[in-house]
Amino acid sequence: MNKYEGFTEKELIVLLQQDNEGALRPLYENHVKALHYFILRISKSKALAEDVVQDVFVKLWENRAQIDPDQPFKTYLYTIAKRHLLNLLKRVQHETQILDEIRKYTPAVEATTDLQLDYAESNHLVQEAIEKLPPQCKAVFIRCKVQGMTYKNVALELGIAEGTVHAQMVKALRIIKEYINLKNAVLLLLVYLKNY
Template identity: 70%
Template sequence: MDIATVKYSELSEKELIFLLHEGHEGALRSLYDIHVKKLHYFILRTAKSRQLAEDVVQDVFIKIWETRVLIDPELPFRTYLYTIAKRHLLNLLKRLQHESGILNEIRKYVDPSENTTELQVEYSESNVMLTEAISKLPPQCKEVFIRCKMQGLSYKQVAAELAITEGTVNSQMVKALRSIREYITFKNAALALLVFLSNLLD
């Protein structure tokens, strides 16, 4: 198969999985285009939130990309996709419920007049780190990330604004989030090392 001239839309799902195994982003975009609407509706029925449903769909396809070599082309891709989606949504809902409980407990004990300078500094540092990570993204990745995550636009709106497909929006979000996570993980590890060394020298 000549990848330079291949039309992904004309390939079978099985052929797309084989190409996905080999790292072809076009195959991921095609699989996204095939399944995104029904998957979004499936998640929305449980999530009851369009933004949460979009985030889950995005995370699911990131997971598909990251675990692509584990996908069996001989088995129905839809079953694999929806299994990941259900697990991720349930885990996310549990985490959100847990975090909400923690915040409620904190509100019970925190004095509104208490000095929260340290918390403000930590929040500010996190924002700086995120801004740095975004600034290092390739141009299209950056445009897509800013529109989706910071301006709150849907994939459809971003695709229309940038004259690209929704599949391309998704693949660029996959790249952007992976890059941002790697950058922040690296920065946090470096910061932890500096703190550790500083403590040793004290």
């Protein structure tokens, strides 16, 4: 028999605030399905929805002292979920923009065949740039972008904070972009000198 059976949500929250981990389980069980569906409808990604739901309940435990037991718990829970999802989506959008910039490194000087880098050369440049990354940066980038791991899982595997994973990804993308821009400048200069 569940020892928290018959407890109201308010009572469970009060227990939670008293560092009672067991009180988190019934709150989780009461809300997990609906919350997952809510996030899934917005994100359209099952994996992302699962990650967000787990993160929300971790945040709930971490911020248990700030919960007002007199306010509707569902509203509080969904507000955390929405904020967390929006932050994740903004981060993904930011990284996608940086990756798009990296892909646009074919110089827009004149559309001659000499100046076009084909797909294989582009990939080779990106691979070269990845090899030049500092060790932690490279480890994070490969796990996130090559192996498709979530920031949370990378953080757990490498024993670092999720924020550090994000910072290392931003750094890696910046270094790759700079490396590619530098290589392109050299390539452009060589093509230019060859024609004179």
